Amino acid sequence: MIEFSNVSKRFGQGEAVDGVSLQIASGELFVLVGPSGSGKSTLLRMINRLVEPDEGSVRIDGKDVRDTPATDLRRGIGYAIQSVGLFPHWSVARNIGTVPRLLGWSNDRIEARVQELMAMLELDAGIATRLPAELSGGQQQRVGVARAMAATPAIVLMDEPFGALDPVTREKLQHAFRRIHADTGTTVVFVTHDMDEALQLGDRIAFIDGGHVRQCGTPLELLLSPADEVVRGFVGGASAGLRLLSVRKVRDAMTPGSVADGTPSINADADLRQALSMMVDSRLRTLRVDGADGQVISLDGLLAPPR
Amino acid sequence: MNWRIALPALALVALLLWLPHSAPAFHAMFPALGKPVYLRTGFGQLVAIHAGIVLLASATAVLVGLAVAALVTRPFAGSLLPTANAVAVVGQTIPPVAVLVLSVPLLGFGAPPTLLALTVYGVLPVLGQAIAGLRSVPPDAIAAADGMGYGPWRRLKDAELPLAVPAIMSGVRLSVIVAVGTATIGSTVGATTLGSPIVEGLVGNNPAYVVQGALLVAALAMLFDGLLEWVERRVTSRGR
Numbered sequence: 001m002i003e004f005s006n007v008s009k010r011f012g013q014g015e016a017v018d019g020v021s022l023q024i025a026s027g028e029l030f031v032l033v034g035p036s037g038s039g040k041s042t043l044l045r046m047i048n049r050l051v052e053p054d055e056g057s058v059r060i061d062g063k064d065v066r067d068t069p070a071t072d073l074r075r076g077i078g079y080a081i082q083s084v085g086l087f088p089h090w091s092v093a094r095n096i097g098t099v100p101r102l103l104g105w106s107n108d109r110i111e112a113r114v115q116e117l118m119a120m121l122e123l124d125a126g127i128a129t130r131l132p133a134e135l136s137g138g139q140q141q142r143v144g145v146a147r148a149m150a151a152t153p154a155i156v157l158m159d160e161p162f163g164a165l166d167p168v169t170r171e172k173l174q175h176a177f178r179r180i181h182a183d184t185g186t187t188v189v190f191v192t193h194d195m196d197e198a199l200q201l202g203d204r205i206a207f208i209d210g211g212h213v214r215q216c217g218t219p220l221e222l223l224l225s226p227a228d229e230v231v232r233g234f235v236g237g238a239s240a241g242l243r244l245l246s247v248r249k250v251r252d253a254m255t256p257g258s259v260a261d262g263t264p265s266i267n268a269d270a271d272l273r274q275a276l277s278m279m280v281d282s283r284l285r286t287l288r289v290d291g292a293d294g295q296v297i298s299l300d301g302l303l304a305p306p307r
Numbered sequence: 308m309n310w311r312i313a314l315p316a317l318a319l320v321a322l323l324l325w326l327p328h329s330a331p332a333f334h335a336m337f338p339a340l341g342k343p344v345y346l347r348t349g350f351g352q353l354v355a356i357h358a359g360i361v362l363l364a365s366a367t368a369v370l371v372g373l374a375v376a377a378l379v380t381r382p383f384a385g386s387l388l389p390t391a392n393a394v395a396v397v398g399q400t401i402p403p404v405a406v407l408v409l410s411v412p413l414l415g416f417g418a419p420p421t422l423l424a425l426t427v428y429g430v431l432p433v434l435g436q437a438i439a440g441l442r443s444v445p446p447d448a449i450a451a452a453d454g455m456g457y458g459p460w461r462r463l464k465d466a467e468l469p470l471a472v473p474a475i476m477s478g479v480r481l482s483v484i485v486a487v488g489t490a491t492i493g494s495t496v497g498a499t500t501l502g503s504p505i506v507e508g509l510v511g512n513n514p515a516y517v518v519q520g521a522l523l524v525a526a527l528a529m530l531f532d533g534l535l536e537w538v539e540r541r542v543t544s545r546g547r
Contacts, residue, residue, distance in 0.1 A: 048454060050453060050454060070456075071456045071457070071458050072456065073456070074453070074454060074455060074456030075455065075456035076456075079451070079454035079455060081447070081450060081451060081454070083447040083450075084447065084451075085445070085447035085448050085449075085450055085451025085452075085454075086448075086451070087448055087451075087452075087465075087466055087470075088445065088448065088470065089469045089470055098455055099455050099456065102455065102456055102457065102461070147455075157454075
């Protein structure tokens with residue numbers, strides 16, 4: 001568990017933070033979201049001591065981060081940033097193996113781990129010997145994520161890792177990352193200014209503004225009961241309804257019923273936004289749900305209050 | 308086969324073999340000269356001493372230049388950076404012969420002042436280029452290195468210096484080539500180098516000596532340049 005207790009950072013480089021307390025559970029994908037300059041990156045960087053708080057403390061599993069030497073602490077925490085920061089003079093494989101090499105792993109073990117990670121991030125094994133400059137932006141970002149996870153850290157920090165990518169590539173990486181997170185059970189703290197990305201990825205979201213936590217909760221909580229007008233303004237707007245659909249699964253809104261043979265079907269783990277899209281596309285009010293006998297998803301189901 | 312190494316090496320060997328027997332040729336060119344071939348010191352010995360002085364001075368200069376550049380680019384020594392940069396830039400506008408003249412009162416005549424002058428003067432291009440190279444390392448790479456738990460020394464060794472290598476190597480090449488040329492001037496203060504036949508030829512009105520010394524210096528300079536180019540390609544190539 002990562003615990004911020006009344007943490008403040010007044011000035012110096014980066015954005016200010018004012019009296020923030022937060023608890024991030026183990027295995028959680030926790031998103032810090034907020035406008036530029038809100039202090040979210042500063043909070044993230046306090047976890048691996050790239051920024052030291054003026055007041056308050058950050059503890060990991062009860063232990064103050066200041067009690068561990070900075071380099072040891074950082075080798076145990078994955079770190080991925082928007083600009084990726086791959087070493088341009090090292091091959092993909094060598095970049096991914098950076099932290100294991102710092103930790104003194106054997107070459108065989110590093111090589112095996114690099115192969116495993118490249119497969120996990122759907123990187124073609126043939127690019128292992130390439131230099132970063134020879135990769136696409138999406139591939140570089142995947143390598144950056146692989147590098148952050150290389151030494152199987154219990155915690156991974158990600159600072160707008162997908163921010164510089166085009167929407168299609170970003171969405172692919174978000175899905176891949178969600179799956180990887182579910183498979184590995186790593187605690188992830190993820191910074192973004194993109195509310196859709198936060199809602200898409202986060203188990204829980206902390207909305208940061210002006211160095212304060214305005215609201216902390218699940219995506220559904222932020223959408224259904226925003227704490228104040230600022231949060232409402234950020235999560236709401238013209239697409240508030242669609243966002244609400246996008247954070248709920250077909251599984252959560254399906255109802256018993258029957259449909260005519262030949263009705264298109266949708267996966268129970270798809271989100272309701274996709275269900276709505278399919279309804280519009282096929283001009284039907286009700287769809288069959290894959291792998292759930294006797295269950296359908298209907299337009300009324302979409303409109304019903306979340307349960 | 309690397310022609311930029313092989314050709315100057317062949318030329319150097321050919322000159323060393325031919326020059327001792329070149330009296331008829333130089334006599335034909337300069338009939339007025341009684342002694343058309345330099346004999347005071349063997350040409351092989353001159354080349355060896357000359358190369359030795361250059362290597363020793365350059366090696367010292369590279370180490371000092373790199374160390375100072377690495378030091379002044381650390382955040383805690385940031386206040387020294389403008390001074391170091393100014394020294395590197397302004398220092399190179401001072402002619403090497405001035406540095407040589409200034410080191411004679413310190414060390415007397417002979418090889419020592421030449422070595423000192425070559426070293427001091429050789430530091431400057433390395434220092435300037437290394438500072439430029441280290442400052443041009445992408446900040447993202449440094450941020451990532453810090454975030455992954457690199458200590459300051461390891462970060463310098465694994466990330467900053469390798470990324471600065473192209474700039475550093477251009478400084479090293481410049482430094483060594485200048486040293487090959489400048490070492491000849493060392494003969495004016497009594498060092499025995501390939502400058503000895505040149506200086507003696509100029510003073511004694513013997514153009515044959517000048518040609519002999521100049522040919523060997525040129526071949527040696529091209530050989531060093533070819534070797535350094537090869538080193539440069541090795542250290543900047545991928546596969547790390």
